Amino acid sequence: MSTGSKPAPGATPGPQRVASSVNREVAVAAPGEFAPLRLGEGRVASSGVVEVWPPVVLAPMAGVTNLAFRSMCREYGAGLYVSEMITARGYLMGNRLTALLASSSPDEQPRSVQVYGADPVDLGEMVRSLVDEGVDHLDINMGCPVPKVTRAGGGSAIPCKPRLLARLVRAMVQNAGEVPVTVKMRKGIHEDLLTYEAAGRAAEAEGASAVGLHARTAAQLYSGEADWAAIGRLVEVLDVPVLGNGDVWESFDALRMMRATGCAGVIVGRGCLGRPWLFGELAEVFNGREPGPPPAFGEIVEVMMDHGQRLVDLFGETVGVRQMRKWTAWYTKGFRGSAAVRGRLMRIESLAEIRSIVADLDPAEPFPETALRAMRAKGSKVQSVKLPEGYLEELDDDTPPKGPRTLDEIEAWEKALNGG
Numbered sequence: 001m002s003t004g005s006k007p008a009p010g011a012t013p014g015p016q017r018v019a020s021s022v023n024r025e026v027a028v029a030a031p032g033e034f035a036p037l038r039l040g041e042g043r044v045a046s047s048g049v050v051e052v053w054p055p056v057v058l059a060p061m062a063g064v065t066n067l068a069f070r071s072m073c074r075e076y077g078a079g080l081y082v083s084e085m086i087t088a089r090g091y092l093m094g095n096r097l098t099a100l101l102a103s104s105s106p107d108e109q110p111r112s113v114q115v116y117g118a119d120p121v122d123l124g125e126m127v128r129s130l131v132d133e134g135v136d137h138l139d140i141n142m143g144c145p146v147p148k149v150t151r152a153g154g155g156s157a158i159p160c161k162p163r164l165l166a167r168l169v170r171a172m173v174q175n176a177g178e179v180p181v182t183v184k185m186r187k188g189i190h191e192d193l194l195t196y197e198a199a200g201r202a203a204e205a206e207g208a209s210a211v212g213l214h215a216r217t218a219a220q221l222y223s224g225e226a227d228w229a230a231i232g233r234l235v236e237v238l239d240v241p242v243l244g245n246g247d248v249w250e251s252f253d254a255l256r257m258m259r260a261t262g263c264a265g266v267i268v269g270r271g272c273l274g275r276p277w278l279f280g281e282l283a284e285v286f287n288g289r290e291p292g293p294p295p296a297f298g299e300i301v302e303v304m305m306d307h308g309q310r311l312v313d314l315f316g317e318t319v320g321v322r323q324m325r326k327w328t329a330w331y332t333k334g335f336r337g338s339a340a341v342r343g344r345l346m347r348i349e350s351l352a353e354i355r356s357i358v359a360d361l362d363p364a365e366p367f368p369e370t371a372l373r374a375m376r377a378k379g380s381k382v383q384s385v386k387l388p389e390g391y392l393e394e395l396d397d398d399t400p401p402k403g404p405r406t407l408d409e410i411e412a413w414e415k416a417l418n419g420g
């Protein structure tokens, strides 16, 4: 794999750097410039503190950050690899798929799980159980913009009500023992209803060990540019570490974000879709080395096959292959001739078909620079956020919103969350 190191501490960019124009002149990290991320420092017993170097976190992504993908990413470089969101009700009712999504392997350390729930009793119970299972870090999703969720007062609607947010974080922290709890949120509902500063303070006051900020509003979904200045503002407001999130597409974006905002670590989402080697590049730049070029197409086919096999091992043949379809679009993005075969890739019934479908593409083609910042997974739509009737009239209310209770309701809910 061509993410090998070229040991040149403090190196200046070489002519061969594969980067978009904003990153061509960015210097790799200088010795001591960045510190490891320490989650739980001063909040949990020292034995529970999770130290992360480089200070890089794989974003929780539904339908994406299962054990198969996490294990691949981790092989490229160290970091904190968070599960996709696990719904509290589904987990507590022993839903088979939820349990699979929450699963891990003994070598996955630290083990990190993102939970989704809006009922303090459920959250407390779930957290106790996950801690008993040996989880090392817990995050709660308070940024989900999906209408089905916000319309019921969940997800990104929660930070509008700091007392409700506080109650949920408290329920987690009180049941987490030595395990650090972090909160992930967006800037707010829309530009005229920004909630992140008050919500961040409330989370910190309840013992959260860090706050992750996806620097977009719920109305923005994934469109436009993330507002890194908001990350900088949150760094000024809070004492606990702030994790910056939004638009880290290339390893040098992470350095730029940390330099511009002073945040303690970065959360990487869409940039790694079909590019797990990005974590190798991140490790290189944080360790002061110029990363090698990304893999050429032929190597990427091997990565893709490996990924497919891991998905089949986790989910079984039928579901694993179906899951792999979307990944083939991300892995092949931008390569010559890939658009013409994408339709067939979206219909594969076996992993072996992938090889034959891409057989005519050039294995020597280098990774296209245009694919570095190409939109992956989510489009550029925006939305008008749906909130419960009268929701904004009672912002001091801490009553938990109603969530799904029956298995059918939970399944419908999880499907909607996967779409978000």
Ligand SMILES: Cc1cc2nc3c(=O)[nH]c(=O)nc-3n(C[C@H](O)[C@H](O)[C@H](O)COP(=O)(O)O)c2cc1C
Residues within 6 Å of the ligand: 059, 060, 061, 062, 063, 064, 084, 085, 114, 141, 142, 143, 144, 184, 214, 226, 245, 246, 247, 248, 267, 268, 269, 270, 271, 376, 377, 378, 420
């Ligand atoms: C396919 C997909 C699924 C996502 N699922 C979750 C999730 O389960 N929990 C969560 O907190 N955020 C979720 N997100 C949001 C990401 O964690 C991240 O905040 C967002 O993509 C912005 O980061 P980026 O600009 O690096 O992509 C999801 C994003 C994508 C693209």
